[in-house]
Amino acid sequence: MADIIIEAPKTTREQIKELRAIIKQTPFGLQRQRLENEAMRLRIISRKKREEDKELRKEQRKKEAQEKYFKRLSKAKEQRKQKREAEGKLSKEDYWRRYREIKAQQNKPTIEIRAQIRSEQERNRAIRQINHTTQAFQAKDITITRTAIDMRSLNTNDVRTQTYDYHLNILREYIKTMFKTIALPIKMGLTYKAIYKSPDNIEKEYVIPITKAENEYTLKDVLNQSDINSVINDRIEVIINRVGELNEHGSGFSWYKSVAAYLKTAPIRLSGSRYTNLPEWIKNKQCCINIKNEDNKCFIWSILAALNPVSKDPQRVSKYKEYEETLNMKGICYPVCPSDFEKFER
16 A cells, blocks of 8 residues: 655745746646736735745734843842832832821921931831841750840931930830730840940940949840830830930940840740739739739649638638648649649549
8 A cells, every 4th residue: 555645735935936847838828828927926825925924023022122121120129129128218209108107197297207307218228237146055044035126337427317215215126126026925134235435535445234223134024026016115215224324324324325135035934933913904804813823833822712712811822721722732743733633633
């Protein structure tokens, strides 16, 4: 059986070439005129196709050029955005959004609103320039994290920003952003290192707080998100007051520039132990009995308070001493850990 050969369809140019060869061999007459007309028709079709291909390639090049242009535009826009963020500046949309917010909330004149937005941008730029390093070390059976916050980038030649309260307010905002990634509950302490300068240009470093009652090992409890602002504000206010006192101490030294701040955090164990003062927002609800015990039996006193309610002084341990033997605490150590709850229930 012979193989079937399928020829590829001829192009218009090949058809015109064949027709020209045939026309050369055909004498003048009606047949030759028909062949010439057919060749003319094919030439017109070929010309139209070339023009269409040319337009198509032109459109394709135009589309590619537009894509490259928009790609460069998007890249430049992203670079400008990153530069604005690094400098603490707002985009046009964010600027006017913030303008409308201030206008609606405070109803200030335009010049005051713009000044406020500029100060916020400067503050954000200063916050972004700060960086920190973290180091963890073991103390007894807990891990304490010490974060060194480098504040030297705040020391500029701008007179408006060269005040200790400005630097410490920037530090306040920076620590609040850090707490977004810290797991609660924790204990925290804060110290601030600054350089003081005398009229004779003698420089001296101070670490604040420097009093025994307010040293960096005095850790404050941060139990939940609502405590973050109050605890941070409290520690910053202590430092601001101490810096002011040193300026007025009479030694001749005055605040010159910031060096660093040191934030110490340690996790709080969730177990029934000794008496812990409750946050104000829980106290104000008057919905909890907080037993004032000095031992590690907070768990058992809380259970007895629920089982044996009293009308007067329910926070006193003496009200529940007589019921202590009614609970089976065999095999459970004090302070009670969450892993012992199932054993107690059995």
